[in-house]
Amino acid sequence: MSKTTNVKIQRKTNPRTPVLIAALKEGSRLNEVAIWRDVAKRLEKPGKNYAQVNLSKINRYAKDGETVLIAGKVLGAGLLEKEVTVVAYNFSATAMDKIAEVGGKCLTIEQIMEENPKGSGIKILQ
Incomplete structure (x- = not known):
């Protein structure tokens, strides 16, 4: 008799996610x-x-002019006083407004891969 195991296969519901993961691995x-x-x-x-x-x-953790990557979502709580480039999978509307207010930039992970394929000078926050 063989014993069967119930293995749950994780599938991403957002169609953007598997495409992005494949592009990241290829990059x-x-x-x-x-x-x-x-x-x-x-x-x-x-x-x-x-x-x-x-x-x-x-x-708190980024320096002025630095590029920061978040493998997730950037939320708008708190103050941002530095002009930074923030790269993330997703942004809240409030976060995008506050980043633009201080002269920073909001980029998607796909955009930064195109602009900076070597990934130099990027700090990952989690």
Whole structure:
């Protein structure tokens, strides 16, 4: 008798996610850069485990002019006093407004991969 196990297969409900994960892995291989593989591994986890970072945390840990990547969602709680480029999987409307207010930029992970394929000068926050 064989024993069957119930293995639940995780499927991403957002069609953007598997495409992005595949692009990150390919970018990692092509450019021989570990940062994109790291971000892909973070996005392979269930969505409820994605990072949720408030602007106050970005303000605390980022330097002026720095590029910060969040493998999850940026939330608008707190103040942002530095002009930073924030890269994330998703943004709240409040966060986007506050980042633009101080002269910062909001980019998607796809956009930063295109602009900076080597991933140099990017700090990951979680």
